[in-house]
Amino acid sequence: MPMTRRLLLLTGLGSALNVGAILAVDRWRQADSLAEGDPVEATAAVSEAEVIIRGFQYLPAEVTLKRGGTITFTNEDSTPHTATPLDGAQFQGTGRLRRNESKVVVFEVTGIQNYFCDIHPSMVGRIVVVD
Ligand SMILES: [Cu+2]
Incomplete structure (x- = not known):
């Protein structure tokens, strides 16, 4: 259906624009924070990260992620x-x-997104998702 296709196109365009805007804001924030001598907060959240599952642990057990970001979970x-x-x-x-x-x-x-292994419930991890 053409309508659906148009919506998908708009959605895709919206995502691309959002990413661009987020990157621009990040650069602005970093510059601003550097001026204030506080670059730590600006670089804390990432858009992509990996969590390795090894020895019945999530490594790292906590990640601070930007909203819309991705985590690649790999079981070793x-x-x-x-x-x-x-x-x-x-x-x-x-x-x-x-x-x-x-x-x-x-x-x-x-927000705080807690997770666990439903096979080994003592295994727990957390993704903190921020704007
Ligand atoms: Cu497990």
């Missing part, structure tokens, strides 16, 4: 693991990852 254990939303966390879990399997997860909702 021979045992299967998951990264499953906990405490009402809002993101799509990885499902079961076997050895050397990866899954890219998008985080669209700001």
